[in-house]
Amino acid sequence: MLQFQEPEHIGMLREVLKRFIAKEMTREKARQWDQDNHFPREVHDQLVELGMMGLTVPEEYGGSGRDITGTVVVIEELCSRSLSVGGAYIQSACYAGLNLAEVASEQQKRELLPRVANAGLIFAYGISEPDVGADVASVRTTGTRQGDMIVVRGAKRFCSGAALCDYIYTLVRTGPVEDRYRNLSLLLIPPNSPGVQMKAQETMGLKGVGTYDVQFDDVVVPVERVVGGEAGLNEGWKKLVGPGLDIEKLEIAAMALGIARAAVEDAWDYSKDRVQFGKPICTIQSIRHLLAEVKTKLEACRLMTYHAAWLLDQQLPASVETSMAKLFVCDTARDIVITCQQVMGAYGYVRGFDMERYVRDILILPILGGSSAIQKNNIANRLNLPR
């Protein structure tokens, strides 16, 4: 059943975050991080101190227990101000915390999960390749077993946070090509391993953690760094598309929700201050209608996101709802932000106004983490629409 009122602990979490953002993530700082493509590690560390990374880590490994709604709130709030911080939060709490809790070996959990909760360990996703986008199972980077070692050769593209992460969560082919879906493994590769080279890519938005081309030239990885341990060899596909995938779709929806909310708040305020023809533009009917529309769409995005999060917290099936949320929220948030830019006229297009950054940032979200087209495929397939 859909909950319309946020539980008390979630309201308190939002309050803590709002105070933190007002103090440590001012608009001026967020603009500077974007401009410099800078990741403020000190802010990440303060979030660790506040216990935010522990929301994905079970108590027996040093966290506060898995709380998907709480995690989504943190992402929404942080991304309403800065993806430089919000992106890294996801790479720590979700890429590292949720994945390890879900699919790592017991030894890996004991070693790494406390480091997520207490030190903000960061993973980068090494999945996409120059010739591999949506068709993830076709990765060409190989891992060849030699005794207790795996030798990795190949190239990854769009590896966000590769330069600042602790491990690249790397999808490699460890079995014969013809064993599709049964020939993949996930490896934990430190970015400073001998044979790893990286080159930054210029992107329009999503600044802060940065995204990289990563080359692996005979990088040697011990078998114990296969996610799931030795038993995880050739089990990479199952680990990648397991329950964690549903949460991943919501992470991107929460980012989009945060950006869209910030855009609506800015456009709303701007419309009250900007005077044309002797009166604030918020009194003009066409502007009022645009703002009423974006408020309404934002509410729909919020309900879809938190309904899906609630399903996940109840351990109920949510693969359709999370795909719907990823599809609807990201596409709608993009429309919302573009409309808000329109409300601000020329000022929505210039540097120095945050709206310009919201536009650059929102455009990638319908593409990342399974594009809108892929989500439509998923929804139709999961609902058994005959092909």
Ligand SMILES: Cc1cc2nc3c(=O)[nH]c(=O)nc-3n(C[C@H](O)[C@H](O)[C@H](O)COP(=O)(O)OP(=O)(O)OC[C@H]3O[C@@H](n4cnc5c(N)ncnc54)[C@H](O)[C@@H]3O)c2cc1C
């Ligand atoms: C800023 C940024 C950060 C990123 N960060 C990461 C990261 O950290 N790690 C990582 O691994 N990747 C990352 N990516 C890559 C991102 O996940 C991919 O861009 C995404 O998976 C889509 O792949 P592609 O762009 O190569 O598109 P393609 O797969 O080549 O698709 C091109 C078009 O075809 C459509 N399409 C493809 N297949 C189908 C199909 N079966 N049905 C319908 N339509 C289809 C797509 O929707 C899209 O419109 C990042 C990308 C960017 C730009």
